[in-house]
Amino acid sequence: MNPLLERLGGYPLAAYQDLKARMVGAGGPLHDFSIGDPIEPTPAFIRQALVDGVTEVSQYPTAAGTAPLREAVAGWVARRFGVIVDPDVHVLPTAGSKEAIFHLPLALVDPGGDRRAVLWGDPGYPVYERGQLFAGGDSDPVGLSDDNGWRLDLDALDPGRLRGACLAWVNYPHNPTGASVDLDFYRRALDTARAYGVVLASDECYVDVHPVGGPTPPSLLQAAGPDLAAPDLTGLVVAFSLSKRSGMTGYRCGALVGDPRLIAAQRLLRPNIGTASPEFVQQAAAAAWRDDAHAAHRRAVFDDKRRIVLSFLDKAGIRVGGSQATFYVWFAAPGGDDAAYAEALLRHRVIASPGRAFGAAGRGWLRLALVPDAAGCEQACARWGEAIESGALPGHG
Ligand SMILES: Cc1ncc(COP(=O)(O)O)c(C=O)c1O
Known part of the structure; x- marks a missing residue:
């Protein structure tokens, strides 16, 4: 057996799913804000596109994906970011972004080389570390903090760390904190990554999930200027996803978009693995990337829920960090202990994720995924508020 399997001890949030299963049996409504897998329906036109794509004969999909899907991704990138990419050399459809994130280091890490480190932000999505470990790399987590807006500033790192790294992950809007960055952040990160020969990978699966009327999160692709009609994508790659944008978990x-050499390397790697999405799924994906109205509708739905929860936390005097975009709300544990507060909340049938599940630097914070509907958010907040008023839970953090 690969010793990593035992060392990593399963996928970190799996324990919460087990816990939820036990709580469901215990009766009464359960307000589950733990897993980032929303329950809003996939738009009907996307489901229909999938059904229409089921053919009598079904053959192996190719690693390169279908041309209409690559073109649909490039079309969305042009509309959304004003960046013109070539669907045939800059775009690679993936089976969601998780597998793409996991597999990227397999093509980038030389396990016998001296630049094996992969940089990623702690707290963060666990797959950056896991992909790199299975690829034979070295883990080099960078602690993020509320004081710095949960930003991973590559230019603030010791140059030695950059010289030992082959790949750096950034993820904004950020899971778990919901922090967002501006375009200047990406410009500085790209300058630094290029200066040290580090591939800069940006996980942007939440880029279309942001408050209505607020600032629209930028993409690393926009830092590939100055001419966005002919961008210089050298040394960068972005992972996009329809999971959150279109309710298609x-x-x-998803798709990788970026440096043609990196895309070509993935095209060489991926037929070995066999991760290409079935073509009927690719047809549904193309329909989703071509349409922006449904994504705007989903934003409005999450906006309502975000407003309910933020207003409750504000009234309760609970400090919020990040939470500028994504469908996560990130708050400081009243009393300071995230695990203890998560357990106490659970006794009131509200499930939040303790920040430490996302890395050591997440200690003292908790994440709420805005999964229950607006009425569910209201009920959960009412219950939580009663627990604070009765003294069963601490309020002010
Ligand atoms: C930061 C981040 N990246 C990537 C993913 C993977 O998403 P998917 O594989 O559904 O595209 C997730 C899922 O929760 C995530 O939170």
């Missing part, structure tokens, strides 16, 4: 569709 179960479909498994």
